[in-house]
Amino acid sequence: MSQIKSLNISKIREDFPILKRKVNGKPLIYLDSAASSQKPFQVIKTIDDFYSTYNANIHRAIHTLGEEATAAYEAARKKVAKFINAKLSQEIIFTRGTTESINLVASAWGRHNVKEGDLIVLTEMEHHSNIVPWQILAKEKKARIEYIRFDENGVLIKEDIRKLIDKNPKIVAVSHVSNVFGTINPIKEIVNFAHRNGTLVLVDGAQSVPHMPVDVQDLDADFYVFSGHKMLGPTGIGVLYGKKELLEKMEPYQSGGEMISEVHLQESKYKDIPYKFEAGTPNISGPIGLAAAVDYLESLGMKNVREHEKELVRYALEKLSKVEGLKIYGPKDPEIRGGVITFNFYNNGSLIHPHDVSQVLDSEGIAIRSGHHCAMPLHEKLNLPATCRASFYVYNTKEEIDQFVSALEKIRRFFS
Amino acid sequence: MYTEIIMDYYKYPKNRGKIQNPDIDFKDSNPLCGDVIEMSIRVNDKHIKDIKFDGTGCAISQASASLLTEMVQGKSLEEIKKLDKQELLENLGTPNLGPNRIKCALLSLKVLKYGVYSYLGEKLQTQE
Numbered sequence: 001m002s003q004i005k006s007l008n009i010s011k012i013r014e015d016f017p018i019l020k021r022k023v024n025g026k027p028l029i030y031l032d033s034a035a036s037s038q039k040p041f042q043v044i045k046t047i048d049d050f051y052s053t054y055n056a057n058i059h060r061a062i063h064t065l066g067e068e069a070t071a072a073y074e075a076a077r078k079k080v081a082k083f084i085n086a087k088l089s090q091e092i093i094f095t096r097g098t099t100e101s102i103n104l105v106a107s108a109w110g111r112h113n114v115k116e117g118d119l120i121v122l123t124e125m126e127h128h129s130n131i132v133p134w135q136i137l138a139k140e141k142k143a144r145i146e147y148i149r150f151d152e153n154g155v156l157i158k159e160d161i162r163k164l165i166d167k168n169p170k171i172v173a174v175s176h177v178s179n180v181f182g183t184i185n186p187i188k189e190i191v192n193f194a195h196r197n198g199t200l201v202l203v204d205g206a207q208s209v210p211h212m213p214v215d216v217q218d219l220d221a222d223f224y225v226f227s228g229h230k231m232l233g234p235t236g237i238g239v240l241y242g243k244k245e246l247l248e249k250m251e252p253y254q255s256g257g258e259m260i261s262e263v264h265l266q267e268s269k270y271k272d273i274p275y276k277f278e279a280g281t282p283n284i285s286g287p288i289g290l291a292a293a294v295d296y297l298e299s300l301g302m303k304n305v306r307e308h309e310k311e312l313v314r315y316a317l318e319k320l321s322k323v324e325g326l327k328i329y330g331p332k333d334p335e336i337r338g339g340v341i342t343f344n345f346y347n348n349g350s351l352i353h354p355h356d357v358s359q360v361l362d363s364e365g366i367a368i369r370s371g372h373h374c375a376m377p378l379h380e381k382l383n384l385p386a387t388c389r390a391s392f393y394v395y396n397t398k399e400e401i402d403q404f405v406s407a408l409e410k411i412r413r414f415f416s
Numbered sequence: 417m418y419t420e421i422i423m424d425y426y427k428y429p430k431n432r433g434k435i436q437n438p439d440i441d442f443k444d445s446n447p448l449c450g451d452v453i454e455m456s457i458r459v460n461d462k463h464i465k466d467i468k469f470d471g472t473g474c475a476i477s478q479a480s481a482s483l484l485t486e487m488v489q490g491k492s493l494e495e496i497k498k499l500d501k502q503e504l505l506e507n508l509g510t511p512n513l514g515p516n517r518i519k520c521a522l523l524s525l526k527v528l529k530y531g532v533y534s535y536l537g538e539k540l541q542t543q544e
Contacts, residue, residue, distance in 0.1 A: 354478075359517070
């Protein structure tokens with residue numbers, strides 16, 4: 001077990017070229033990493049090196065560049081497997097992102113395993129990417145979807161977890177960390193319940209893998225999915241982890257080149273996993289860039305990353321609780337909250353629209369997100385059209401939070 | 417972006433409310449940001465006799481709706497059909513709004529035009 005040590009944030013900040021730029025004449029304060037993180041030069045340079053020195057198509061090439069590119073692509077798979085402690089590197093499928101990973105499971109597993117009348121269990125706090133693919137599957141198969149509710153603190157209701165899993169669903173699909181509330185969900189508990197009656201569990205790790213240690217074997221998740229661009233890596237690369245015995249039984253998702261071992265006029269044989277699920281020339285620079293991001297995160301230590309964000313959340317919650325008219329959504333305890341703070345700002349009881357808040361913050365060089373954060377059912381339940389969300393990562397500081405809070409005070413004066 | 421005109425109409429909106437028994441009553445929303453605008457109108461001899469707006473949303477959407485009700489007071493329905501979006505944007509003092517916020521500013525005009533077209537039994541051809 002590595003010791004927890006505090007990160008040298010000013011040294012980390014030097015690694016991120018974008019943090020040197022100004023926005024509207026002010027130094028950039030980037031509080032939108034939950035949507036997409038910034039990239040250290042180590043990642044940018046690794047991608048540049050690939051295109052500058054060994055760019056070629058992978059697999060089957062009998063030339064130096066192709067062999068080097070293949071080696072880097074497959075080394076990335078091993079690195080990602082180790083990062084989330086998968087037992088085997090074949091259990092790592094490269095996709096376009098979290099969304100494609102979930103679509104792959106809903107299609108390649110779902111269409112052959114979910115039947116009329118079957119139950120799929122989701123939660124009310126899911127991102128649209130973990131709702132819509134299941135709705136399409138349910139419609140096609142005449143299956144049902146039921147939702148685990150959340151309480152007034154944005155925490156999943158324990159009785160619902162038990163009650164819905166007792167109905168023997170085919171699969172439970174749940175986010176590890178909510179992209180709106182920041183809630184860290186009790187995945188081990190959910191998996192334990194589910195496995196008692198043979199229910200599979202898919203975990204959406206888009207907001208967890210970038211921010212905390214994740215061990216898929218310890219969680220015993222059947223499928224675990226995440227995106228590269230939220231964890232210092234490039235866009236267009238994501239990961240589906242699946243247990244070997246499940247992936248092997250699944251039909252292909254997309255088909256064509258790279259995923260076959262033999263093609264005849266009337267039938268074809270597919271390659272083994274993971275290649276069966278990687279049809280066509282893949283995004284080659286994506287995994288190579290992602291591997292550089294994993295190296296970077298490992299050099300910091302994921303426990304330290306988590307501690308840094310926990311400290312920022314604790315500090316921000318304390319500061320923001322003193323801002324008059326500010327309502328914060330989600331758990332108040334940093335122990336069960338990731339680095340996401342969602343809020344609304346009221347002026348004499350009337351809502352300052354989140355778009356107005358983020359627009360004025362932008363004029364101060366501060367980037368936050370406003371809208372429904374791809375979680376419309378969650379906002380419908382709270383009866384809110386939109387919310388503001390500030391999210392933190394390894395390069396954010398307490399000084400930035402101070403500036404953010406004083407900008408909020410300015411906004412109140414502006415709109416009153 | 418937050419011009420004095422916008423902040424003034426946002427903080428002290430004119431013509432906010434609903435007309436009783438209106439001839440035209442049309443409501444629409446901007447699903448992405450949650451702005452909602454409703455226009456209720458009394459028509460007399462194919463001219464706007466009275467118009468009010470109601471709704472919730474960002475400063476730009478609400479200010480735009482309030483300003484628009486003043487712009488079209490007394491105008492003929494044919495004139496409203498021809499009303500150019502640039503005129504509204506310029507009156508707001510924001511002729512060059514970016515792609516994200518222009519939808520906020522133009523929701524009121526969209527609601528007004530849909531209302532007028534459906535009152536006349538015609539179909540609005542939208543560009544978007």
